[in-house]
Amino acid sequence: MKRRPLSLVVRLTVSIGAVITAVLLTFGWMMERSINNHFVQQDVDELNSVVQALQYLLATVPADIPADELHQRLASVVTGHRNAQYRISTDSGSLIYSTPGFNLDTFARTARPVEEITIDTVESWNDHQEAFRGAVLWIESDRLEGKARFRLAVATGIDFHLHYLDGFRNHLRIVTLAACLIVLLATWFAVYQGHAPIRRISREMRRIRSDQMDFRLEPRSVPAELVELTISFNEMIGRLEDVFRRLSDFSGDIAHELRTPITNLRTHTEVALTQARSVEQYREVLYSNLEEYDRMAKMVGDMLFLAQADNQLLKPELVDIDLQAELRNLFDYFSAWAEEREVLLENTGEQVHVLGDRLMIRRALSNLLSNAVRHTPEGQTVTTTLQVNSGNVRIRIQNPGPPIPEEHLNHIFERFYRLDASRQRSSEGAGLGLAITKSIIEAHGGKIRAFSTTEATTFEVQLPLKME
Amino acid sequence: MKILIVEDEVKTGDYIRQGLIESGFVVDLARTGLDGHHLALTGSYDLIVLDVMLPDVDGWRIMQSLREARSTTPVLFLTARDSVEDRVKGLELGADDYLVKPFAFSELLARVRTLLRRGAAPVFQDQLQVADLMLDIPRRRAQRHGVRINLTNKEFTLLELLVRRQGEVLPRSLIASQVWDMNFDSDTNVIDVAIRRLRAKIDEDFEPKLIHTVRGMGYMLDVTQPG
Numbered sequence: 001m002k003r004r005p006l007s008l009v010v011r012l013t014v015s016i017g018a019v020i021t022a023v024l025l026t027f028g029w030m031m032e033r034s035i036n037n038h039f040v041q042q043d044v045d046e047l048n049s050v051v052q053a054l055q056y057l058l059a060t061v062p063a064d065i066p067a068d069e070l071h072q073r074l075a076s077v078v079t080g081h082r083n084a085q086y087r088i089s090t091d092s093g094s095l096i097y098s099t100p101g102f103n104l105d106t107f108a109r110t111a112r113p114v115e116e117i118t119i120d121t122v123e124s125w126n127d128h129q130e131a132f133r134g135a136v137l138w139i140e141s142d143r144l145e146g147k148a149r150f151r152l153a154v155a156t157g158i159d160f161h162l163h164y165l166d167g168f169r170n171h172l173r174i175v176t177l178a179a180c181l182i183v184l185l186a187t188w189f190a191v192y193q194g195h196a197p198i199r200r201i202s203r204e205m206r207r208i209r210s211d212q213m214d215f216r217l218e219p220r221s222v223p224a225e226l227v228e229l230t231i232s233f234n235e236m237i238g239r240l241e242d243v244f245r246r247l248s249d250f251s252g253d254i255a256h257e258l259r260t261p262i263t264n265l266r267t268h269t270e271v272a273l274t275q276a277r278s279v280e281q282y283r284e285v286l287y288s289n290l291e292e293y294d295r296m297a298k299m300v301g302d303m304l305f306l307a308q309a310d311n312q313l314l315k316p317e318l319v320d321i322d323l324q325a326e327l328r329n330l331f332d333y334f335s336a337w338a339e340e341r342e343v344l345l346e347n348t349g350e351q352v353h354v355l356g357d358r359l360m361i362r363r364a365l366s367n368l369l370s371n372a373v374r375h376t377p378e379g380q381t382v383t384t385t386l387q388v389n390s391g392n393v394r395i396r397i398q399n400p401g402p403p404i405p406e407e408h409l410n411h412i413f414e415r416f417y418r419l420d421a422s423r424q425r426s427s428e429g430a431g432l433g434l435a436i437t438k439s440i441i442e443a444h445g446g447k448i449r450a451f452s453t454t455e456a457t458t459f460e461v462q463l464p465l466k467m468e
Numbered sequence: 469m470k471i472l473i474v475e476d477e478v479k480t481g482d483y484i485r486q487g488l489i490e491s492g493f494v495v496d497l498a499r500t501g502l503d504g505h506h507l508a509l510t511g512s513y514d515l516i517v518l519d520v521m522l523p524d525v526d527g528w529r530i531m532q533s534l535r536e537a538r539s540t541t542p543v544l545f546l547t548a549r550d551s552v553e554d555r556v557k558g559l560e561l562g563a564d565d566y567l568v569k570p571f572a573f574s575e576l577l578a579r580v581r582t583l584l585r586r587g588a589a590p591v592f593q594d595q596l597q598v599a600d601l602m603l604d605i606p607r608r609r610a611q612r613h614g615v616r617i618n619l620t621n622k623e624f625t626l627l628e629l630l631v632r633r634q635g636e637v638l639p640r641s642l643i644a645s646q647v648w649d650m651n652f653d654s655d656t657n658v659i660d661v662a663i664r665r666l667r668a669k670i671d672e673d674f675e676p677k678l679i680h681t682v683r684g685m686g687y688m689l690d691v692t693q694p695g
Contacts, residue, residue, distance in 0.1 A: 290684035297570040298653055315553075332622065333648040336665055337658045363652045370656045433655060 012191045017184040024179055028172045035168060039161040040119050043133045047117050047154050050084050051137070053077045054152065058141035071097065083157035088139075091149045103127070104134075108153035111136040117154075124158065133158045197222050201230065213241035246310065253416045254303060261292050302432040306415060309439030316357035316443055323352045323386055323395065326362060330369055342378040345369075349386035352393050354463050356444050364440040365395070367433040368459050372399035375457065388465070395461040404452040412450060413438040469584055470494040472513045474504030474530065475546070476522050484517065487573050488580070501525030508534055508541075515583055517576075518545045520558065528561060535562040542583040546571070574639045574685040581636055596631045599691050601670065601678060603631055612674050622647060623666050630679065630689035639686040663687055 054077050061073065074097040078084045085099035087108050098104060107125070114121040117135045124133040134155025140148055201217060208215050216237065217230040272285040308314050324347065331345045338345055354361075372382045376399040385396040404412065411417045415435040441448045446463040471493050475481035478499070485497045496511065498504035501522035508516055508530055516534075520527030527545055534541065542564040547554050558566050564586075565579050596603040600613045608624050610617045619627065626647050630638065640659040644650040647662075663679065671677045678689050 287683045293570075294572070294684070297572070298655075300570065301568070301653075329649065333644075333650055334656070334658060337656055337661045340661050359651055362650065366650065366652070366654055370654060374656075 008195065009188060009191045013184055013188045016187045017180065020183040021176075021180045024176045028176050032165070032169060032172065036165060037119065039158070039165070040122065040133070043156050043158060043161070044117055044119055044122050046081055046084055046156050047122070047134060050078060050081055050086060050154050050156075051117065051139070051152065054086065054088070054154075055139055055141075058139065058143060058150075061141075061143050063143045075099070081156070083160075084154070085156070086152060086154040088150050088152050091151065093151070096150065102155075104153045104155055107132075107134065107155065108136060108151060111153065113137050113151070131158050131162055132156065197226055201226065201233075205233070208237070210244065213237065213244055243310070250303075250307070250310075250415070257299060257416060258296065261296050265289055265292050299432070302436060303415075305436055306432065306439055309436075309443060314360070314439065314443040316360055318355045319358055321354050321356050321358055321361055323354060323393065324349075326358075326365060327384055327386075330362070330366055333366075334369060334373060338373050338382075341373060341376075343373050343376045344381040345373075345384075346381050347384045347386070349384075350388060352386045352388055354393050354465060356463065357440075360440045360443070364437040364461070365397075367437045368397045368461070371433065372397050372457075372459070375399055375401045377401055391465050393463045393465055395463070396458055397461075398456050398458040400456045403454050404450070404457055406452075409450055409452060413448070469514045470496070470512070471580065472496045472498065472504070472507055472511060472516045474498045474501065474508070474516065474522065474527065475519045476500060477519070480519075483573070484576065487577065491577055493580075501527070501530065505530045505533060509537055509539075513541055515580060516541055516543045517580070518543055518563075520545050520547050520554070528557065531558070531561045531563060542586065544576075544579060544583060572639055572641075572685065574637050574682075575641060578633075578636060578638055578642045581633070596628070598631055598634055598678060598689065599676060600674070601631070603628060610670075612670060617669050619666075619669065622662070623669070626662060626666055627670065627689075630687065633689075635688065635690045637682045637685050637688045643687070659687075 054074075057073055057077055061070065065073070074088070078086065078099055085102040085104065087098040087102075087104040088096045089108065090096060093109070107127075111123060111134075113136045115137070117137065122133055122135050124131065126132075132155045134153065136151065136153045139150050139152050141150065142148060201222065204215075204217060216234045219227045219230045219234075222230055268285060268288060272282065305314075327347050331347065334345065369382070369384070376382055380400045382397065382399045385394075385398070387394040387396070408417075413434050416431045417435075438448050441461055441463065444463055446461060448459065448461050450457065450459050452458070469492075471488055473481060473484055473488070473495060475484065475497070476499055481497050481499060485495045488495045496507060496513070498507050501524040504518070504522070505525045507513075508518075518527045518530060531543055531545070534543065543562070544565045544567065545558045545563045546567050546569060547558070548569045555566060564583055567576060567579065594605055596605065602611050603624075604610070605628065608619075608621070610619055610624065610627060626643065629643065629646050641653055643659050643662075644654065663681075667679045671679055676691060677693075678691065680688050680690065680693060682688055
């Protein structure tokens with residue numbers, strides 16, 4: 001089974017939430033990094049100022065300064081730098097001075113000396129649960145013990161920086177999390193609200209009943225994205241309404257058309273039974289009933305055929321049909337009948353083949369032909385014409401005779417439609433012939449129309465040469 | 469000739485049985501699919517008339533069982549729906565013919581006789597004769613009382629059909645389909661006109677009259693008037 005796609009609310013909320021979270025995290029990371037860099041720069045500045053102070057001291061100190069005073073002066077270099085400390089030793093490693101309270105021995109010995117203290121060269125490490133940042137470099141002086149090069153290790157405690165950063169990071173985490181939650185909630189709400197028009201349309205659709213098929217959605221009352229949906233929906237309802245209307249018309253027609261023969265049969269039978277009659281008379285009643293039954297059976301058969309056509313159940317079995325041969329057969333079939341009515345049959349036009357259901361096409365053409373013969377005055381000719389043009393086959397069946405008025409022409413393909421309302425139930429059957437013909441032609445992807453002039457009436461069938 | 473009818477509709481079954489018995493057949497009637505299934509497989513019938521819309525075991529199933537049992541008994545099925553699928557399905561399952569309800573009994577009878585005849589060895593007769601009417605099949609000539617009668621091609625085909633099925637009522641639809649290959653009801657009286665013309669040539673100047681109209685049902689050719 002196919003899985004149901006994720007709900008739109010979940011989809012949108014998750015995707016928007018993910019993007020916003022990523023943006024917030026990146027932003028937080030950049031903030032943190034920039035603050036960290038700032039702190040490192042501060043530390044570097046502090047270390048450099050210690051180095052400068054020391055360089056100045058070593059450049060200006062008298063060569064013969066007593067050890068006590070030198071010690072004092074060296075200690076004063078870091079006054080004002082609360083966390084700063086340093087250790088200076090000779091090239092060979094003997095200690096000259098080290099800020100009290102700290103132990104930089106290991107660092108001074110192991111670190112690689114640098115040219116200059118910058119963000120990139122400064123090092124940081126942990127010692128006894130305290131964090132430091134510092135560097136080792138060579139400084140030169142000719143005033144001290146006559147030596148030219150001293151190894152200077154300078155460092156500063158960065159615990160308070162790290163502490164601040166930790167706090168900031170925690171803070172940032174909480175804020176980011178809260179922001180994400182707010183964003184998700186807001187997105188969920190917005191999307192849910194955004195679907196409000198859909199829910200409203202759905203509520204409106206629910207009101208549609210089979211007796212209220214004239215209902216339509218108002219495309220101007222919905223957001224632009226939903227206009228197409230409402231239009232498609234309206235079209236669908238339109239088609240359904242059409243089918244519904246035809247269906248109920250049809251049921252009405254059936255009831256109406258069957259009422260007459262049933263009334264006849266009933267009356268006739270009842271009257272026959274009111275008194276004893278001769279066998280001959282009973283037989284007469286049964287014969288008469290039989291004819292009525294035949295008509296009803298034929299009508300029911302025709303109506304079933306039309307019902308199938310309406311429900312797109314007519315599936316033509318396609319074979320190659322030689323239309324000229326078909327017409328010849330039909331002419332042959334109708335010839336005696338036409339001769340008796342003194343009507344001539346004539347076929348002109350090309351040799352044409354189409355793909356179609358032989359039985360159905362024959363039935364359609366037979367209906368048109370018998371109609372034409374029936375309405376042709378004595379001594380005149382029904383003409384059929386076959387023609388191929390641009391992928392279509394055109395079959396024309398033309399008969400001279402009184403014209404069909406314009407107002408009838410549009411309706412003659414409707415079921416039970418009769419040109420002459422007073423001419424009920426004549427030999428022509430129930431008035432379903434042309435409706436059946438039209439259904440057959442349409443099931444073959446073709447078209448049929450009728451036109452009438454003062455001289456002649458023409459039915460024109462167009463069939464595609466190749467059916468899709 | 470023994471015929472099995474499988475039909476659950478009580479009245480329809482009764483009337484078909486009565487009609488067939490009165491036409492000279494021996495008839496068994498099964499009113500359920502189960503009975504029909506059993507009888508069709510165990511009894512020996514020359515033909516089975518089968519309603520396919522049965523409430524228990526449907527007609528398709530019975531037909532399938534018959535063909536699986538390699539039975540060659542012809543089957544004529546009755547269907548209420550004239551859909552192509554039903555028709556194709558029935559014929560694919562090995563049915564020999566079908567009728568769509570509502571049908572005329574005369575039509576059913578004519579088809580039953582056609583199917584029963586199909587089973588028998590075909591008779592190739594060059595000459596057919598009814599009373600003093602003679603048909604020369606290979607040369608397609610007819611004569612009555614020694615007088616040659618000029619018939620058109622279709623008129624001869626029609627006459628041959630009537631003569632070959634002497635004594636049977638042939639419905640108009642059957643005539644249309646056998647002579648002109650028109651397998652549908654036309655709302656014209658084409659067949660009546662054709663028969664009238666044939667009658668004028670065959671019967672007008674001769675006695676006894678051979679072609680008879682059976683009112684409401686069709687036409688038959690016989691020496692005697694139908695009852």
